[in-house]
Amino acid sequence: MTTQAERDRNADAAPPESTHGIYVYGILGSSYALPDDLASIGDDETPVRLVSHEGLAAAISEVNLNRPLGTPDDLRSHEEVLDTIAAERTVLPMRFGAVVSSVDAVVDELLAQHHELFEAALAELDGTVQFTVGGRYLDSAHIREVVAEQPEVRELRESLQGVPPEAGYDERLRLGEMVSNAVVAKREADANQLIEAMSPYVAGTAVHEVGGEDDAFDVAMLVERGRRDDFENALDGLGEQWSGRIQLRLVGPLAPYDFLPER
Incomplete structure (x- = not known):
């Protein structure tokens, strides 16, 4: 039988921290299909994909947070994703190592919050x-x-x-x-x-x-x-x-x- 004290302790316990985050490579227009063979950052080799919001998209992949980012292979993957997209479409590169907590955070804290800024920058660099x-x-x-x-x-x-x-x-x-x-x-x-x-x-x-x-x-x-x-x-x-x-x-x-x- 669970006592009241045990129930209180369980209620106060913090949820376990996630071992994965969302790596953000860059921002581009949403009407674009990514190549299938992009090499993502991270041990799990999760695919690079787009998450969209009101005409904008972020190129992302899931990363394991149990090991630090920053190896030469990580940097090469970061640049390869961006440069592959840039060969066909205008993309705004994010700083190397940009990780957020979830896909919802990509939408709410990045795409929605900076929508006008990203749109203006993409328009300024369009066609180059x-x-x-x-x-x-x-x-x-x-x-x-x-x-x-x-x-x-x-x-x-x-x-x-x-x-x-x-x-x-x-x-x-x-x-x-x-x-x-x-x-x-x-x-x-x-x-x-x-x-x-x-x-x-x-x-x-x-x-x-x-x-x-x-x-x-x-x-x-x-x-x-x-x-x-x-x-x-x-x-x-x-x-x-x-x-x-x-x-x-x-x-x-x-x-x-x-x-x-x-x-």
Whole structure:
């Protein structure tokens, strides 16, 4: 027989916490059918699906909350889902690791609560897709150009040849600073040339900092879908112009990570 005290304790007991949540990849219009083979985040390999509300949809999948998100495989799956959708439709990428408690929370706390914001952002990005163009200087072409173009650099460099490192320390520092400043200016000029050449086909650009010694530039471009072939052909032409100097790398189509409207 259950006593009153036991019944009171059972009533006050907290419900068990759920071991699963809903991972949200991105927001898009609801009139879209997802591919069947999208690789979802999580150990259970649950399918990616859409949950809709008044013309909007969120791409979601169920995830196990007993293990932390954030592995390289998780990030790859997150980007693969978004970029696969972006190849065909405009999608607003959510921050990596966005998890809510339930499908109802996706509708009530995300789609309904931010409906106007999402609609406006989708309209602003409609008809575009992101590509990223990277450039790498071949065989230190940028350094050779700096030496050839700047007599002061060339003369200082020649004057230090054969000088013991400890004897020319200050001058070597000055030479390094001069070359570094010249390389920064050259990278900026080359990025600007890229942007100008692609400007007829893009709706926006975002220049990223580069870290490698031979990196020339890394520029995100918001490309009009209807002009994608023209964009790629123009980029091929620029690549031929820079043959032997800069090697270009095109990544995309991607979700518009760099062009989400600020609200």
